Every structure is written in structure tokens, then in C-alpha cells.
Amino acid sequence: xxxxxxxxxxxxxxxxxxxxxxxxxxxxxxxxxxxxxxxxxxxxxxxxxxxxxxxxxxxxxxxxxxxxxxxxxxxxxxxxxxxxxxxxxxxxxxxxxxxxxxxxxxxxxxxxxxxxxxxxxxxxxxxxxxxxxxxxxxxxxxxxxxxxxxxxxxxxxxxxxxxxxxxxxxxxxxxxxxxxxxxxxxxxxxxxxxxxxxxxxxxxxxxxxxxxxxxxxxxxxxxxxxxxxxxxxxxxxxxxxxxxxxxxxxxxxxxxxxxxxxxxxxxxxxxxxxxxxxxxxxxxxxxxxxxxxxxxxxxxxxxxxxxxxxxxxxxxxxxxxxxxxxxxxxxxxxxxxxxxxxxxxxxxxxxxxxxxxx
Numbered sequence: 001x002x003x004x005x006x007x008x009x010x011x012x013x014x015x016x017x018x019x020x021x022x023x024x025x026x027x028x029x030x031x032x033x034x035x036x037x038x039x040x041x042x043x044x045x046x047x048x049x050x051x052x053x054x055x056x057x058x059x060x061x062x063x064x065x066x067x068x069x070x071x072x073x074x075x076x077x078x079x080x081x082x083x084x085x086x087x088x089x090x091x092x093x094x095x096x097x098x099x100x101x102x103x104x105x106x107x108x109x110x111x112x113x114x115x116x117x118x119x120x121x122x123x124x125x126x127x128x129x130x131x132x133x134x135x136x137x138x139x140x141x142x143x144x145x146x147x148x149x150x151x152x153x154x155x156x157x158x159x160x161x162x163x164x165x166x167x168x169x170x171x172x173x174x175x176x177x178x179x180x181x182x183x184x185x186x187x188x189x190x191x192x193x194x195x196x197x198x199x200x201x202x203x204x205x206x207x208x209x210x211x212x213x214x215x216x217x218x219x220x221x222x223x224x225x226x227x228x229x230x231x232x233x234x235x236x237x238x239x240x241x242x243x244x245x246x247x248x249x250x251x252x253x254x255x256x257x258x259x260x261x262x263x264x265x266x267x268x269x270x271x272x273x274x275x276x277x278x279x280x281x282x283x284x285x286x287x288x289x290x291x292x293x294x295x296x297x298x299x300x301x302x303x304x305x306x307x308x309x310x311x312x313x314x315x316x317x318x319x320x321x322x323x324x325x326x327x328x329x330x331x332x333x334x335x336x337x338x339x340x341x342x343x344x345x346x347x348x349x350x351x352x353x354x355x356x357x358x
Contacts, residue, residue: 041078042063042067045063045066045114045118046059046063048118049062050269053239053240056268057173061106061110062109062110062113062114064110065106065107065110065111066078066110066111066114068107069085069086069089069107069110069111069114072089072092073085073088073089078114078115078119079119079121082115082121082123083123083124083127086108086111086115086123086127086129087127087128087129088129089107089111090104090107090108090111090127090129090130091129091130093107093132094129094130094131094132094133094134095130098132098134099132099134100132100134100136100137101131101132101133101134101136102136103132104131104132111123138337138340138341139304139307139311139337139338139341140298140299140300140301140304140307141304141307141308141311141338141341142296142298142300142304142305142308144312146294146296146298147166147305147308149294149295149296150162150287150290150291150294150296150300150305151163151166151290152294153289153290153293153294154286154287154290155286155290157282157286158282158283158286159212160209160212160213160216160259161175161176161259161278161283162283162286162287162290162302162305163206163209163212164178164190164209165283165302165305165306165309166305166306166308166309167204167205167206167208167209167309168190168203168204168205168206168309168326169203169204169306169309169310169313169326169327170190170192170203170306171195171196171303171306171328172280172283172284172302172303173280174192174195174196175259175283175302176257176259176277176278176279176280176283177194177257177277178190178192178257178258178259179193179236179254179255179256179257179258180217180220180221180253180254180255180256180257180258181253181254181255182258183205183213183217183258184205185205185210185213185214188204188205188207188210189202189203189204189205190202190203190204190205192328194239195328196328197330199328199330201325201326201328203326204326213258216258216259217253217258220253220256220257220258220260221253223256223260223275224251224253224256227264227275228251230264230273232272232273233251233264233273233274233275234250234267234270234272234273234274235248235250235251235255235274236250236251236255236256236257236274236275237250237267237269237274237276238250238255256275257275257276257277257278258277259277259278260275260276260277260278261275261276261277261278261279263275280302283302284301284302287300287301287302287304287305288300288301306327307338309326310323310326310327310335310338311338311341311342313326314338314339314342315342320332320335320336320339323335323338
């Protein structure tokens with residue numbers, strides 16, 4: 001098993017706490033990417049996904065689960081394993097690791113890709129494995145005062161992005177991937193391209209953010225002028241289809257990232273010099289810092305601002321279908337989880353203890 005000898009440097013995991021085991025699992029792609037240049041199998045798998053236009057995050061996610069699947073079966077070659085090995089692994093995720101349904105589904109998708117598309121050895125549709133019974137977590141929602149406190153403590157660099165997360169209900173990556181041309185000041189909306197599931201949608205834009213956005217686009221234009229003076233600058237990254245259709249448009253302002261990185265960097269796909277968007281971890285750290293400084297005891301992440309956007313819209317009387325469209329949910333049942341937050345709390349159900357004269 002020469003192809004995976006470099007993966008064997010990791011010690012076999014012993015019993016750990018749930019948190020530690022999850023940390024090791026989601027750090028798996030780091031191990032995979034560290035070793036893939038030394039492993040022919042992993043290198044070819046990486047190139048296979050890259051040349052077929054898979055997103056960087058999809059590649060990282062699939063690498064996480066594929067390498068974890070290999071380690072679970074003591075580094076056996078994937079071509080020597082099939083449905084029964086996949087079933088055993090997925091059951092292990094549900095029983096031993098107690099993964100959520102969505103987590104188990106992601107692992108299944110990664111292995112379906114491995115066998116159905118890469119190894120060309122399709123898995124049967126009637127596999128029998130134990131489905132995870134762990135329900136998804138209820139969303140953490142901030143009050144309007146708490147949102148105001150968090151935004152009030154945001155750094156100057158990240159305030160606008162954080163305000164868009166709450167003001168437009170954007171996902172974290174949707175926010176950092178915005179282009180200058182995605183902002184429509186006339187119709188007061190934002191066009192979100194290639195969101196979750198590769199879908200496009202239009203979301204609302206708060207009038208309060210228009211002056212800040214106009215200033216931000218001016219800054220982007222100034223940055224572009226400097227970049228154009230660099231001989232090797234290849235312009236902004238574009239999807240493959242748009243790259244062919246608009247060959248020179250990637251050097252215009254509207255195609256530049258709204259929140260550009262401070263430095264130029266090499267595109268790993270084309271090896272060209274480009275200016276990428278900011279690292280999403282910057283926003284994650286700033287949201288965490290701002291919530292701690294505000295004294296909020298809840299677990300606050302960038303996605304919490306999106307949860308709060310949806311809940312506050314529903315509380316203000318917005319139609320659930322409208323909120324579904326704003327969030328980009330494929331199924332209205334996903335949006336209905338926010339109605340449970342409203343209806344099952346103190347505003348929807350009055351505790352009998354409240355009526356007692358104690």
C-alpha cells in the first residue's frame with residue numbers, strides 16, 4: 001500500500017472526548033492536503049476534482065471524509081473496499097461518533113463521489129446502514145439590542161461585512177465572495193451568485209449601508225488601479241463559463257471582490273496572480289471578539305446574525321415564503337425552524353408558573 005504510506009504517520013486514535021474527536025475529524029483535510037503531494041492516489045483525486053470545476057471547499061470537505069474512511073478501515077485501498085465497508089463506516093458515524101444527520105449525509109456524498117465518479121464502481125442504492133438520529137441544533141438568535149451591541153463593537157475593517165450578514169441574511173461565504181457589481185443601489189438589493197447548492201437569488205439591501213458600500217466600492221476601484229500596474233496581474237477569478245465568455249471583464253471594477261484581500265496571491269488552479277477575497281476566518285474571529293466584549297453569553301458566530309435576520313423578519317410580520325426566498329432555502333420546512341423559536345418561547349407560550357401568585 002505504497003500509495004498511502006504517508007498517511008500512516010498519524011497514530012491510531014484512542015478514546016477521546018467528543019469535542020476532541022470532532023476536532024481530529026475536521027482537521028483531517030489538513031493531513032490529507034499535507035500528504036497529497038506525496039501520495040499518487042490523493043494527488044490524482046485532487047486533480048480529478050480540480051479539473052472538473054469542484055469548489056475548493058467541496059474538495060476539502062470530500063478529502064476530510066475520504067481520508068477518514070480510509071483510516072477507519074486501517075488504510076485499506078478504496079478499490080479493495082465497497083458497499084459493506086461504506087455501510088460499516090456510516091453506521092460508525094451514527095453510533096460511535098453520534099454525528100448529526102447532515103454530517104452523515106455529507107460523508108455519504110463524499111463516498112458516493114469516490115466510488116461512483118472517481119473509481120467508476122458505483123455503490124448500490126439500497127445500502128443498509130444505521131441512520132443518525134441526532135437532530136439538528138436549534139438556531140441561536142440574538143435580540144435586536146444584542147445585535148446592536150455586537151455591531152457596535154465590530155472592527156472598522158469588518159463592520160460592513162458583519163452588517164451585511166445581519167442586514168441581508170447572507171451566509172458567511174456568500175458575504176466574502178460578493179463582487180462590487182453585485183450591489184444594486186437603484187433597486188436596493190444584492191445579487192447572490194452561486195450560493196449554497198449553486199443557486200442564485202436576490203436579497204434585500206438596507207438603505208443604511210448604501211453610503212458605506214459606495215465608499216467600499218471606491219476603495220476597490222483604487223486597489224484595482226494599483227493592481228493593473230503589476231505586469232503579472234491576471235484579474236479577478238471567474239467561473240469557467242464566464243471566463244470564456246468575458247475574457248477581459250475580470251479586470252473591471254464590477255468583477256472585483258467587494259472585500260478584497262490585502263495582498264495579491266497565486267491562484268492554485270491557474271497559477272496566475274490574482275487578488276482574492278478576505279479570509280472568512282477574519283470575520284469569524286471578529287464576530288466572536290465583539291460578542292464577548294458585548295457580554296453576550298450565547299454562542300455567537302457569523303451564522304447567528306443570519307438566524308437573527310430571519311427571526312426578526314418573521315417577528316415583524318414578514319411572510320414565511322418571503323423569508324424562505326431571502327435565505328435561499330430550498331424547502332420551507334427549513335425556514336419554519338425560526339417560527340418555532342418565536343412560537344415556543346415566552347412570546348408564544350405563557351408558562352403556567354407566570355400566572356401563579358407566588
